[in-house]
Amino acid sequence: MMQLPLFPMQMYLLPGGISKLRIFEPRYIRLVKLAMACNDGFGLCMKNDKTLCHFGTRVIITDFEALPDGLLGITIKGVEKFIINDHWEEEDGLIVGEVAMLENWSKSDIKxxxxxxxxxxxxxxxxxxxxxxxxxxxxxxxxxxxxxxxxxxxxxxxxxxxxxxxxxxxxxxxxxxxxxxxxxxxxx
Incomplete structure (x- = not known):
């Protein structure tokens, strides 16, 4: 079990997947700081309407940049899947989850x-x-x-x-x- 700050969004990223995000809300700036400080990354998870979905992907930040509009841009890479056992919202609106890591799919050769x-x-x-x-x-x-x-x-x-x-x-x-x-x- 581990605690991870969670970033709920409709993006679907699996282990090995890479994407970029624009960060501007104070709660997500804090999420980036937490992810960088502990090197555990953060949890990318989806929502179904307003409800958090059970499964997500732990991602790490591999790069960051100041975007032309002054916002923070980060590059993330999916590391492993997890299931959310519990979650809560902190004072600034950042959601933190108690998660259990799941085994990644094994590599398999193309037949x-x-x-x-x-x-x-x-x-x-x-x-x-x-x-x-x-x-x-x-x-x-x-x-x-x-x-x-x-x-x-x-x-x-x-x-x-x-x-x-x-x-x-x-x-x-x-x-x-x-x-x-x-x-x-x-x-x-």
Missing amino acids: FVDRDIANSLKTLFREYPEHGEYYQEPDFNDMTWVCQRWLEILPLETNQKQWFMSRVDNRAAMSFLHTVIEEELKKR
Whole structure:
């Protein structure tokens, strides 16, 4: 068990995922200070309406910058999934959670039957560079990495995203992606 400051938002980031955030609210400036001081990072979690979802991702801050508009920009990287056992709101509105870390999905080699999933992600990164711009060394040979990037990009409902986070391995994601991508390829 560990306590983490939580950043609730609709962003879906899984272990290995990288993104940028703009920080301007005082409670989230404090969150950044706490995350940097203890090196534990913070919890990125989703909301379903006004309710915090059960699963989230512990992220670390890998870089920060002063943005042209004077706000703080941070680059974050997903480290591991967690489940929220309890949470509370502090005086300044910052939510802190008591969380238990979950095991990350194991790395798995791309098999011949999975090549369309990996190749489609490569194509998407080429055609829409904003999705792949943070990945200096994409790992298209690791099915777990490929599945997680697809799940971050696809427009899924919050409850679907939470369900995938609750899985102990990438099999459900692979099955889902095979269906989605094969359907898409048939349309072409």
